Amino acid sequence: MSANPDLADDAAATSTHAPPPRAAPVPSGNGLPPWAVQALIACGSLLGGLAIWQVGSAQGWSGFINFANIPTPGEVLDSTLENIADPEFYTHIAVSIRRVMLSFVLAVVVGVPIGLFMARNKFARAALLPYIEILRPIPAVAWIPLAILMWPTEESSIIFITYLGAFFPIVLNTISGAEQTPEVLIRATRSLGASKFDEFRHVVFPAALPSISAGLAVGMGVAWFSLLAGEIISGQYGIGYFTWDAYSMVRTPDIVLGMLVIGMLGTASTVAVKLLTKPMLKWQARAR
Amino acid sequence: MFNVHKFTNAEARRQSDIGKGHIAVRDVSITFGQSAAAHLAVDTTSIDIAPGEFVCILGPSGCGKSTLLNAVAGYVAPTTGTVSVDEVVVDKPGPDRGMVFQQYSLLPWKTVYENVAFGPKMAGATRTEAGSVANTFLNLVGLRKFGNRYPAELSGGMQQRVGIARALANYPSVLLMDEPFGALDAQTRLVMQESLLEIWRKFGTTVVFVTHDVDEAVFLADRVLIMSAAPGRIIEDVEIKLPRPRNPDMASTPTYVEARQFCLDTIRAESRKAFEAQNV
Numbered sequence: 001m002s003a004n005p006d007l008a009d010d011a012a013a014t015s016t017h018a019p020p021p022r023a024a025p026v027p028s029g030n031g032l033p034p035w036a037v038q039a040l041i042a043c044g045s046l047l048g049g050l051a052i053w054q055v056g057s058a059q060g061w062s063g064f065i066n067f068a069n070i071p072t073p074g075e076v077l078d079s080t081l082e083n084i085a086d087p088e089f090y091t092h093i094a095v096s097i098r099r100v101m102l103s104f105v106l107a108v109v110v111g112v113p114i115g116l117f118m119a120r121n122k123f124a125r126a127a128l129l130p131y132i133e134i135l136r137p138i139p140a141v142a143w144i145p146l147a148i149l150m151w152p153t154e155e156s157s158i159i160f161i162t163y164l165g166a167f168f169p170i171v172l173n174t175i176s177g178a179e180q181t182p183e184v185l186i187r188a189t190r191s192l193g194a195s196k197f198d199e200f201r202h203v204v205f206p207a208a209l210p211s212i213s214a215g216l217a218v219g220m221g222v223a224w225f226s227l228l229a230g231e232i233i234s235g236q237y238g239i240g241y242f243t244w245d246a247y248s249m250v251r252t253p254d255i256v257l258g259m260l261v262i263g264m265l266g267t268a269s270t271v272a273v274k275l276l277t278k279p280m281l282k283w284q285a286r287a288r
Numbered sequence: 289m290f291n292v293h294k295f296t297n298a299e300a301r302r303q304s305d306i307g308k309g310h311i312a313v314r315d316v317s318i319t320f321g322q323s324a325a326a327h328l329a330v331d332t333t334s335i336d337i338a339p340g341e342f343v344c345i346l347g348p349s350g351c352g353k354s355t356l357l358n359a360v361a362g363y364v365a366p367t368t369g370t371v372s373v374d375e376v377v378v379d380k381p382g383p384d385r386g387m388v389f390q391q392y393s394l395l396p397w398k399t400v401y402e403n404v405a406f407g408p409k410m411a412g413a414t415r416t417e418a419g420s421v422a423n424t425f426l427n428l429v430g431l432r433k434f435g436n437r438y439p440a441e442l443s444g445g446m447q448q449r450v451g452i453a454r455a456l457a458n459y460p461s462v463l464l465m466d467e468p469f470g471a472l473d474a475q476t477r478l479v480m481q482e483s484l485l486e487i488w489r490k491f492g493t494t495v496v497f498v499t500h501d502v503d504e505a506v507f508l509a510d511r512v513l514i515m516s517a518a519p520g521r522i523i524e525d526v527e528i529k530l531p532r533p534r535n536p537d538m539a540s541t542p543t544y545v546e547a548r549q550f551c552l553d554t555i556r557a558e559s560r561k562a563f564e565a566q567n568v
Contacts (some may be wrong), residue, residue, distance in 0.1 A: 042302075088365065182392065184392065184393045187361075190362075190363075191386065191387040192383055192409050193383035269477050
């Protein structure tokens with residue numbers, strides 16, 4: 001067994017089941033490396049949950065939570081196999097992804113510059129901050145009626161709602177990141193002949209990037225959340241519509257499938273955002 | 289109010305340095321805050337610094353020496369009077385006045401090479417031109433090999449050398465240094481002082497160097513301007529007659545010891561006055 005000592009040491013430090021980090025960095029006990037132990041525990045836990053679900057829904061447990069109308073894991077699997085053979089299922093997913101991407105990109109393109117500007121300009125800040133404070137706490141669902149009235153098409157109102165969800169975390173994180181720009185860096189670049197625009201591009205923006213990238217990850221999560229709200233209430237396509245339609249048509253396995261797909265899409269897109277912003281933060285990794 | 293022109297020694301300037309880099313501070317006072325809360329940071333001060341001269345501004349913390357330097361840099365506008373460099377009145381920061389800060393002023397997201405190339409690029413140089421200037425100055429400070437590193441991967445002393453290279457890459461007529469070695473350990477600081485003199489000897493720009501370290505001021509400077517606190521003003525203008533190039537052995541020569549003692553005595557007398565004034 002030739003486990004990488006660094007890796008083993010790291011894993012040991014995070015695992016409660018592994019020997020304390022002080023011990024030899026060689027796997028011990030049952031002979032499995034600590035990460036494998038962790039993976040086994042995770043699998044076991046998931047299987048246990050599935051078992052409870054299977055038994056509960058098959059037996060039709062009914063109490064505080066009602067399992068009687070819940071599909072069994074097997075039924076969900078069947079519906080999954082059925083749906084992945086159906087092109088329309090992919091249309092739902094593609095439509096949702098398209099909406100999120102469009103809204104998210106809009107939120108970044110508008111939110112980041114506004115955030116940078118608000119952090120560095122007192123007038124912009126005083127003028128815009130009240131809007132953000134008033135509008136930010138309004139949940140996506142509450143926007144639906146007004147959005148339908150405001151926008152010419154259903155599609156545009158869904159995109160608007162999704163955009164709002166992503167916009168606020170992005171703009172707020174950008175502001176707080178840009179505010180932390182060390183003043184000495186601004187001074188230094190001014191003395192090197194940088195224009196106001198160069199200051200934003202080479203100093204304020206990069207200084208805010210760690211915070212912006214955190215904001216993008218949060219914004220992506222909220223974007224999905226808001227999209228689903230918009231799709232459930234209106235629209236003819238999208239994974240949210242698929243889930244809600246399954247409820248209306250009493251195709252209960254499809255409800256669960258829709259939920260699982262939403263979860264996976266949300267996680268995947270957040271991971272994608274993190275991977276995309278990582279190269280821009282490599283200077284931070286090197287600093288440690 | 290205070291006449292600092294105790295003497296003129298134009299002869300002492302090296303011929304090759306006569307050119308750009310003349311600093312004229314005329315009746316400058318700097319007040320922060322408004323009316324009742326106003327704080328006089330620098331009292332009416334006039335200074336003339338000749339092209340190529342190495343001048344140290346020496347004084348205790350909070351005496352306004354950095355504020356005065358910031359006025360030359362263009363970060364702070366004088367409340368009264370004017371600062372001009374080569375007869376041009378200073379009203380904002382600019383690449384003709386290179387600035388070196390106490391620490392952490394390199395852009396952490398740019399490599400050492402990109403940091404040094406930044407000024408030339410802002411001045412409109414092409415990528416190749418800026419790159420060759422960056423390499424020239426990284427060579428000058430002995431850090432060419434470290435061009436691809438990020439600042440955080442370098443020691444404090446190395447970062448400051450990059451800071452000097454970055455300021456010089458714009459070919460400034462004046463180099464302004466605000467306690468640049470203040471955060472370094474004693475050993476590194478000595479090495480940096482020698483290294484700075486070496487760079488200055490090759491480059492020959494006017495240097496204004498702010499410090500609270502008497503030895504540093506005497507070792508480096510042609511002239512030491514001693515500043516007193518509350519309100520900040522120049523109380524002595526001391527010529528350091530040590531020959532150049534300087535080396536650490538000079539610290540035991542009578543000229544050095546005498547100059548050092550004079551600076552210390554002046555500062556001590558001034559501190560005592562300030563202390564007594566506070567305890568009336």
